[in-house]
Amino acid sequence: MNTERIGAVVRKELRDFRRNRFLVATMAILPFVFLISPMITLLRIPASAPASLVDRSVGVTSLLLFVVPAVIPPIMAAYSVIGERDQGTLEPFLTTPIRPDELLLAKAFAVFVPSVLVAYGIYFAFAIAVRFGATHAVGAAVWHTPQMLAQLVFTPLIATWAIWVGIAMSVRARDVRVAQQLATLASLPALGITTLITFRVITPSVQLAVALAAALLALDIRAWRFVSKLFDRERLITGTRAQPS
Amino acid sequence: MQAPALTVEHLTKRFGDRVAVDDVSFTVAAGEVFGFLGPNGAGKTTTVRMLGTLIAPTSGSAVVAGLPLAPANGVEIRQRIAVMPEAPGLYLRLTVAENLEFFAGLYGIRDPNRIRDALEAVGLQARADDLAGNLSKGLRQRVGLARALLTDPAVLFLDEPTSGLDPVATRDVQRLIDGLRDRGVTVFLTTHRLEEAERLCDRVAILNTTLRTIGRTDELRDRMFRKRLLVTTRAPLPDAASVLDGLPGVTGWEANGSSQYEIAVTDAKLAAPAVARALVAAGADILSLGEARHSLEDVYLELISEDVEATGR
Numbered sequence: 001m002n003t004e005r006i007g008a009v010v011r012k013e014l015r016d017f018r019r020n021r022f023l024v025a026t027m028a029i030l031p032f033v034f035l036i037s038p039m040i041t042l043l044r045i046p047a048s049a050p051a052s053l054v055d056r057s058v059g060v061t062s063l064l065l066f067v068v069p070a071v072i073p074p075i076m077a078a079y080s081v082i083g084e085r086d087q088g089t090l091e092p093f094l095t096t097p098i099r100p101d102e103l104l105l106a107k108a109f110a111v112f113v114p115s116v117l118v119a120y121g122i123y124f125a126f127a128i129a130v131r132f133g134a135t136h137a138v139g140a141a142v143w144h145t146p147q148m149l150a151q152l153v154f155t156p157l158i159a160t161w162a163i164w165v166g167i168a169m170s171v172r173a174r175d176v177r178v179a180q181q182l183a184t185l186a187s188l189p190a191l192g193i194t195t196l197i198t199f200r201v202i203t204p205s206v207q208l209a210v211a212l213a214a215a216l217l218a219l220d221i222r223a224w225r226f227v228s229k230l231f232d233r234e235r236l237i238t239g240t241r242a243q244p245s
Numbered sequence: 246m247q248a249p250a251l252t253v254e255h256l257t258k259r260f261g262d263r264v265a266v267d268d269v270s271f272t273v274a275a276g277e278v279f280g281f282l283g284p285n286g287a288g289k290t291t292t293v294r295m296l297g298t299l300i301a302p303t304s305g306s307a308v309v310a311g312l313p314l315a316p317a318n319g320v321e322i323r324q325r326i327a328v329m330p331e332a333p334g335l336y337l338r339l340t341v342a343e344n345l346e347f348f349a350g351l352y353g354i355r356d357p358n359r360i361r362d363a364l365e366a367v368g369l370q371a372r373a374d375d376l377a378g379n380l381s382k383g384l385r386q387r388v389g390l391a392r393a394l395l396t397d398p399a400v401l402f403l404d405e406p407t408s409g410l411d412p413v414a415t416r417d418v419q420r421l422i423d424g425l426r427d428r429g430v431t432v433f434l435t436t437h438r439l440e441e442a443e444r445l446c447d448r449v450a451i452l453n454t455t456l457r458t459i460g461r462t463d464e465l466r467d468r469m470f471r472k473r474l475l476v477t478t479r480a481p482l483p484d485a486a487s488v489l490d491g492l493p494g495v496t497g498w499e500a501n502g503s504s505q506y507e508i509a510v511t512d513a514k515l516a517a518p519a520v521a522r523a524l525v526a527a528g529a530d531i532l533s534l535g536e537a538r539h540s541l542e543d544v545y546l547e548l549i550s551e552d553v554e555a556t557g558r
Contacts, residue, residue, distance in 0.1 A: 002353070004350060004353050005350065005351050005353070007350065008346075008347055008348075008349075008350025008351050009350075009351075011347070011350070012336065012339070012347040012350075015338075015339060015343060016336060016338055016339065019338040019339070020338060087334075087336075087337070088332045088334045089334040089335070089336060090334070091299065091328075091330045091332075091334060092329075092330055092333070092334040092348075092389070092392070093334070093351075094299055095297050095298075095323060095326075095327070095328040096323060096348060096351040096352060097320045097321075097323045097324040097351065097353075098351050233299055233300065234299070234300040234301060237294065237300060238260065238294075238300060
């Protein structure tokens, strides 16, 4: 593993994102818009509302917040490899000494940074708005430690999963649009666990959060290895799979 | 004796049922500018991609920059060579310098002077901070060359480097390739511009799925075409046979128009003075006498038309 090569790709990708700021900004807009309605609901919950209503409303909104790390990265990740091919840069890129696992790790990291920053940004904007605009009961439910821990820990883990799904589609699909659509769909099942936690089917606790986080982390690492094996230079360059001699 | 920069033996590539490159063998010496010619679809780019470790050969072997062509050597081979594909493939939202920085990072080059030197070699120092997207096609091609020169490669593969360029940009790129020869860089140049290959290359190979011929351009001409003298006189010779038959080095002749003669010879240097003396002795006024020259284009067209006749493609 050559960190210099990985660093070169990450710097290039982040530079490219910076020059194309609309890319990240526009992706954040849609999940943010979806949050407006449940957030208004939270802000309008009266102080006399029963605890069950508060819990349910906060749970739904929290679930929507997990959509952000699941939805933003796959679109960018799905572009990462096939997009290079579309803009004619893949072949020169692949003639360099970079290895597939290095290339994919670098691409994943470059998508991870803006995705997680945007997801955390939206989460904290939501939490602060609730803190100052909602009733004490709602604020306490949102600023509840396990709830926050789940958001902080699972946001990067869900994002990483979504990134690997996106990159897997990018490595295999023949069209950027197909890769992006499939990646978005395929990353959604990651929300299953968070749904169970949010609706208290699984009781959130620090131990459970750590265990699930470790499991997701292991899955994310395996996904990196798996996607590296999917990477086929010949297929990407010529559109046909390498045949054994 | 220096080891060849490239040794290719029986290299074959199939895509399904289609054979793209069939049993191709050749060597390229270190420091040589080697032309790889052929019509569209002849397998030139496929060969470059195989030698550049982008795609795997179906069979055959090669040694590239001293390393056997094998998946295990892929990273090391790519570290030693540079490939400039037909399209330069620049990141259009990055500047020229940023594009080169990116590639320098991939090759582990830390010295910023290398970027400056590469830009200087292609005459683009003043455009270092321009966005690649704002450059003309010719300038982008030059940036592609600068990128290929960053690493001081043992073998530089240039795939159709002047394709789609206007005459001025073409001339600029050809001058740069000439400059590479002076620097001793081994260049593997694929092109279908025959005059370019004739001017730039030490040797050429003509490919049409199989390797049709290989050698220096003058060797190929000699191999494929009989040597001839072309003579033009002011007036037709009354009895050409009595003048031309039996002269040293002359193997045959034919009148080509009323006062032009095409004389087949074994050695032009031996035959030309004898022909001139015989014509003067016969009282003929010689307007011109010279060796008929065949271009690389003649060689190419002869070979490719043979293939067209044989296969109908």
